[in-house]
Ligand SMILES: [Fe+2]
C-alpha cells in the first residue's frame with residue numbers, strides 16, 4: 014500500500030487517543046496523484062465530551078481565578094484543534110485544488126497544532142487538563158457544509174480566523190488585567206500568527222474570485238450567519254490590513270455591529 018499524505022491525514026483525524034490529535038508526524042512528500050474527494054470527520058476520543066448546549070458566557074470575575082482562566086483557555090484550545098482538523102479535512106475534501114494551496118493548508122495545520130499545544134500547556138499550568146470540560150464542535154457543525162474551496166477560505170479563513178484577530182488581542186488584555194502574563198503572551202503569539210492565516214485565505218479568495226469584495230465574501234458565508242459574529246470590537250483595522258483586507262472591505266464590515274459570542 015502506498016503511503017500518501019491523504020491517508021495519513023485521514024488516520025490522524027480518526028485517532029483514538031486524544032494526545033495523538035495534538036501531534037502530527039512528518040508526512041510523505043507527495044499528495045496522491047488521483048485522490049478522490051473525501052469527507053473525513055474527526056473522532057472525539059475520551060476524555061473529550063461533545064456538548065450541543067451553548068455554554069454560559071464567561072463572567073469577567075472568572076478571569077480572576079486559575080480555574081476560570083483555564084476554562085477560557087480550554088475553549089480556545091478546542092478552537093485551535095478544530096481549525097487544525099478542518100485544514101486536514103479540506104486537503105481531503107478538495108483534492109483538485111492547486112498544490113500550493115494544499116501545501117499551505119498543511120502549514121496552517123501545523124501552526125494550529127502548535128497553538129493548541131501552547132494553550133494545553135497553559136491549562137495544565139493552571140492546574141486543569143484539556144478534556145475537563147465539554148466542548149462544542151461549532152466550527153465542525155458549519156464549515157463542512159461549505160461546498161467549495163472559495164467558501165471554505167471565506168468562512169474559516171477570512172471569517173473565523175479574521176474574527177480571532179480582534180478576540181486574541183482583547184483576551185491578551187483581559188489576561189494581563191488578571192495578572193496572568195504567560196497566558197497573555199500566548200494570546201499575543203496567536204494574534205500575530207493568525208494574520209498570516211487570514212492573509213493566506215484572502216490571497217486564495219482573491220486568486221479565485223478576482224478580488225476580496227465584501228459582498229462576494231458575504232455571499233459565500235453559511236446562510237443566515239451574519240458578518241456581525243465574525244468580528245470583535247473594536248475592529249482591528251491595522252491587523253486586518255496587514256492580512257490583505259482593504260479599506261473598502263473593512264468599512265463594509267464595520268457597518269455590521271459586533272455580535273460575537275467571544276466579545
Ligand atoms: Fe490558531
Ligand SMILES: [Fe+2]
Pocket residue numbers: 096121125174207210
Ligand atoms: Fe489560524
